[in-house]
Amino acid sequence: MLASATHRPAPIRDFVVSRVVSGLVSLVLITALVFVGTALLPGDTAGALLGQNATPAALEALRRDLGLDQPLVQRYLVWLAGALRGDFGTSLASGRAVSEVLLPRLANSLLLAGAGAVFLLPIAIGGGILAAIWQGSWFDRLIGFTSMLFLAMPAFLVGYILIYVFAVRLGWFPSMSVAPFAGGTRAWAQILTLPVISLVIIGQAHTMKLTRTAILSVLASDYVLMAEIKGISRRRIILRHALPNALSPILSISILTIAYLIVDVVVIEIVFSYPGLGKLMVDSVAYRDLTVVQACGLLFALVFITMNFLADLLAMLVNPRQRVPARGAAA
Amino acid sequence: MRNAGFILSIAGFAVLVAAALLAPILAPHLPSEPVYQPYAPPGIGGLLGADSLGRDMLSRILYGLRYTLGIALLVSVLAAGAGVTLAFLAAFRRGWTDLLIGRLIDAVMSVPQIIFALVVLAVAGVSLTTLVLTMAVLEATLFYRVVRPVAGDIVAMDYVEVARLRGEGLGWYLFREILPNAAPTLIAEFGIRIAYAVLFISGLSFLGVGVQPPAADLGGLVRENALAISVGQLSPLAPAVCIALITLSVNGIVDWFIHKYSIRAELG
Numbered sequence: 001m002l003a004s005a006t007h008r009p010a011p012i013r014d015f016v017v018s019r020v021v022s023g024l025v026s027l028v029l030i031t032a033l034v035f036v037g038t039a040l041l042p043g044d045t046a047g048a049l050l051g052q053n054a055t056p057a058a059l060e061a062l063r064r065d066l067g068l069d070q071p072l073v074q075r076y077l078v079w080l081a082g083a084l085r086g087d088f089g090t091s092l093a094s095g096r097a098v099s100e101v102l103l104p105r106l107a108n109s110l111l112l113a114g115a116g117a118v119f120l121l122p123i124a125i126g127g128g129i130l131a132a133i134w135q136g137s138w139f140d141r142l143i144g145f146t147s148m149l150f151l152a153m154p155a156f157l158v159g160y161i162l163i164y165v166f167a168v169r170l171g172w173f174p175s176m177s178v179a180p181f182a183g184g185t186r187a188w189a190q191i192l193t194l195p196v197i198s199l200v201i202i203g204q205a206h207t208m209k210l211t212r213t214a215i216l217s218v219l220a221s222d223y224v225l226m227a228e229i230k231g232i233s234r235r236r237i238i239l240r241h242a243l244p245n246a247l248s249p250i251l252s253i254s255i256l257t258i259a260y261l262i263v264d265v266v267v268i269e270i271v272f273s274y275p276g277l278g279k280l281m282v283d284s285v286a287y288r289d290l291t292v293v294q295a296c297g298l299l300f301a302l303v304f305i306t307m308n309f310l311a312d313l314l315a316m317l318v319n320p321r322q323r324v325p326a327r328g329a330a331a
Numbered sequence: 332m333r334n335a336g337f338i339l340s341i342a343g344f345a346v347l348v349a350a351a352l353l354a355p356i357l358a359p360h361l362p363s364e365p366v367y368q369p370y371a372p373p374g375i376g377g378l379l380g381a382d383s384l385g386r387d388m389l390s391r392i393l394y395g396l397r398y399t400l401g402i403a404l405l406v407s408v409l410a411a412g413a414g415v416t417l418a419f420l421a422a423f424r425r426g427w428t429d430l431l432i433g434r435l436i437d438a439v440m441s442v443p444q445i446i447f448a449l450v451v452l453a454v455a456g457v458s459l460t461t462l463v464l465t466m467a468v469l470e471a472t473l474f475y476r477v478v479r480p481v482a483g484d485i486v487a488m489d490y491v492e493v494a495r496l497r498g499e500g501l502g503w504y505l506f507r508e509i510l511p512n513a514a515p516t517l518i519a520e521f522g523i524r525i526a527y528a529v530l531f532i533s534g535l536s537f538l539g540v541g542v543q544p545p546a547a548d549l550g551g552l553v554r555e556n557a558l559a560i561s562v563g564q565l566s567p568l569a570p571a572v573c574i575a576l577i578t579l580s581v582n583g584i585v586d587w588f589i590h591k592y593s594i595r596a597e598l599g
Contacts, residue, residue, distance in 0.1 A: 022434065022437050022438060022441065023441065025434065025437075025438040026437075026438040026439070026441045026442050029438050029439070029442070030442050030446075030447065030450055033450055033451060033454060034450065034453075034454055037451075037454030037455060038454065148579070148582065149575075149579070151578075151582075152526070152575050152578035152579040152582055153571075153574075153575045153578075154530055154533050154534060154537070154550070154553075154571055154574045154575065155534070156534075156537050156550075156553055156571060157553075157568070157571035157572065157574070157575060160553070160557070160560055160567055160568055160571065161568065163560055163561070164560055164563075164565065164568070167561070168560065168561060168562075168563050169563075263443040263445060263446065266445060266446075266538070267445075267534060267537065267538070270537070270538055271557075281446075281449055282449065282538050282539065282540070284453070285449050285452060285453040285538075285539075285540055286539055286540075288453060288456075290453055290454065293449065293450055293453040293454075294450070296446075296449075297442075297446050297447075297449065297450040300443060300446040301441075301442045301443070301446055301447075304441075304442065304443050304446070305441050305442070308441065
């Protein structure tokens, strides 16, 4: 942003550079926290690995093996170089490679979030579009009321209500995801159903609200008014004039929804004891398995930041007005 | 319709705050005292039943309310203080200070709060102090985002410059001219942040990195009693519903306030 006064205006390039830099700063911040924190606090990784009965000689040897006798910055850079190749170090709790612990959990979480998105996006976006088209109708007010309700609820309340009704009372689904994971598609569907429904209920309110606002702003534009004045049917206005123009905000909203889904997954995995990345991270915080926490934090942040960046970039690319350099309006 | 919602919200919030303040008087038992059979159902085991150790759920919820509301309020006050200070510092200093603060806040804000909190608490260890400070830092970034433009406007105003030249107290203009204009937006943001802080602390405690046993806030009570639900007990739902009631009532008040002062819908 600082340099934009001196060279030819190129808002998209500036935007990409600025966001990539700020994204990298965030990722360095979240990963460096663990290194700086462990350096400031008493005790170190070697002590944590060997426990209280370790001999000083063994501690010294392990410290050298782990590179703990190196300066902090150098250790961080070595870790960073490893992380770029997918090597996140060794889990303090299990002694296994972090990536080995992480990958199956990541796959499980992506499956859960992906399944959530498949149901959440059409329901929430469809609902938002209808609420906007029928603004002020009973449907719109119902949507407004349920959004208010679900936005105020803690995510685990939704999960436990579903468990109580469908797992405990009706017995249709297991209440915990501890069932055999090798049980094929049917077992997976059984395990995934309630967590996915929870994700849909938690996530839909926000997405629906955003979609409704986006559609309403399109419907309030001059060309829609013009079409109305010309006497074009409501149906045709919506299908031919409003929806094509609403596609890009809807696409952005969809990407944002997926970003939030990936965070919502953390609490839902705990509610259902679902063996995903979120549960791994929370469990690792309890054991103070810092290398695993660090890697999980990096992955969650990376996905979230990338999604947000893509959503904003897309909004910029499809909207010509945002591509024109805006003087002093950049933020 | 909106007024009815407002009256309901303010009444609900008043009841919840009163319940928290009067917990020692209202609670039939001590929150730590096993008085019933474990998992005694409502009726036999007090109004809301008993938990896994036979402690009275109602008493534990009343005391849990104190933790939840107290922490949310403390976090919001600290965060507002830090956010406003940083915003004005950035606006007055401009240049590198502004850029540096802005970039750092951006960097913190672009990581999901719960993920950031988990990493920090894993490193620093979970205690009431680290918990409140971590939440306050994360929430301060959101206050900063709202206050920074306001601070920028204030600093850029001609009469601030004139006042400075005439040697008049800046404070007079701040409190007479600028803050009255900015106040509704800031108050609404404060309300939204309190509701959010309630969900935040509840979420952290539910995950086990919030208020530590034997003390328990509302989120911690849900965690403690989570297993009871698979045997058909509703006890974990009561504190969770309590959390929803707090956020609903705060949101209801904020909503009414926003419409009353017709604040632009830029608050998130």
